Amino acid sequence: MQGLDLLGKVLLDEGGLIAGQLPTYLGALDAWRPRRPTYRDLVLDAPGFDPIAALAGAQFAYTVPNFSNPTGKLVGLAMRDRLVEAAHATGTWLVEDDPYGTLHYDGAPLPRMIALSGRQGAGKAYDGPVIYMGTVSKEIAPGLRVGWMVAAPAMIAALTTAKQGSDMCTSGVTQRIALAALESGLIERNQPAVVKLYRERRDALCAALAAHLGAWFTWEVPVGGMFVWALARDAALDTDRLWAAALEAGVCVAPSSVFDAAGRNRRALRINFTLNPPDRLAEGVRRLATAVRAMA
């Protein structure tokens, strides 16, 4: 996630405008908070959403097309094309943050936006407006803290300067571990087991939700990633209050307000399914249901 901080240093003026996919990754909001940005909400599935109007004039647009944190949603190919076209048309930088792209449980991966953008200048070094961010955090270990960015050479040069001013460089020890894991094929060999494990956990969580919380919440079964986004059927159910009640009941979920720079959305929950085995996921949902009933 350090790439988000570096992006802010390179692209964001004090109080500058970010077009941010809403709900937004909490870590991104934290990274940019010191510059007091303003946000224009990118609600990609809103009726009549116009990517050009959404991107125009922003210092950059921030998206997580694969299984966004917090919603777990996948941005479809048509919308990826439209966002890339809008970035080219407006000249607004389009950030494609992709930590979850390899955690794909159903169906085939969609093309990355930077690949879609690159097609417009085939045969040349990439000089388009997409800035791609990857990581080994979800495939090896988050504790390595190794990721990468792919972008036009001038943008990479600016990000490198910002990186040098931030911490000189990332540890050579952890970079070498990550490189060895990538070059040796370790990640590819390990990935099917990871995907199988997480798919079972996703299914276990969704089954438990259906058994215990269907009366209060709706959700889509995510096709990848780490999270289920549960929306309260009753707009008056306050998930900030539910978060506190759930903690008392012995289960931790993330309330939707923290994924919104303005804290307006208090109707949804982000529920992680990758950390715990099925029986603990089921127990967690039972505790969450206890908390909901106590509030009702």
Add this chain to the structure above:
Amino acid sequence: MQGLDLLGKVLLDEGGLIAGQLPTYLGALDAWRPRRPTYRDLVLDAPGFDPIAALAGAQFAYTVPNFSNPTGKLVGLAMRDRLVEAAHATGTWLVEDDPYGTLHYDGAPLPRMIALSGRQGAGKAYDGPVIYMGTVSKEIAPGLRVGWMVAAPAMIAALTTAKQGSDMCTSGVTQRIALAALESGLIERNQPAVVKLYRERRDALCAALAAHLGAWFTWEVPVGGMFVWALARDAALDTDRLWAAALEAGVCVAPSSVFDAAGRNRRALRINFTLNPPDRLAEGVRRLATAVRAMA
């Protein structure tokens, strides 16, 4: 050096005032550049230097009391006391950046300013204005990228929030390596050999300077650290030009202009002595002398 970036995030407003020991570590200037700070020069050995006037109104004061990068100078005990008193009197945060403190070749180490400050509240948790920064970079390996900060609890809490927004956390792998090195006594066992090696190199560099460059430069033999600061006898000798000529002659030194946010000082050179063995240091000085003669 990430601590410098975090300090900027916590303490520095856009365009804010830093009281910075001049010349200033280049990495610090780089870390704070995105916030376009203004600088008040702390020239600690200037006649009539008044620490209270120097610190008052600044968002923080930045010092490297042990063998500053670039000058290699040691700030004496009396001045440490005066700086600490001024920080208490003015309420200005006093940053004590100490990467070189263990590289002590002559004489005994002086007390850290945070220890001097802490004496004023003996028996209580430290709540003074000094922010201390340490690292294993000079004792184990800079490639670990592990350091620490010591400060009042409220300041540590703010720095921790800034750290989380910057990169979530430092790799657990490298933190564990550093911790094992500290706890096992590896650093203490290794340190005498490091000090002996670097002392010999310091002496070799200074001997070569005396043999080849005494007519053009003056310098103090540093009692610790990694650098000799050589001041041109002739104020008209432009070390930016000399830097370029020296590169052509096959030796790399750092011109004084890069250690000054305004780039005014073009009369001195920073020469590192820890990287190379004595014969290469001597050869480097011969090349530097060739470059000086070619400019004269």
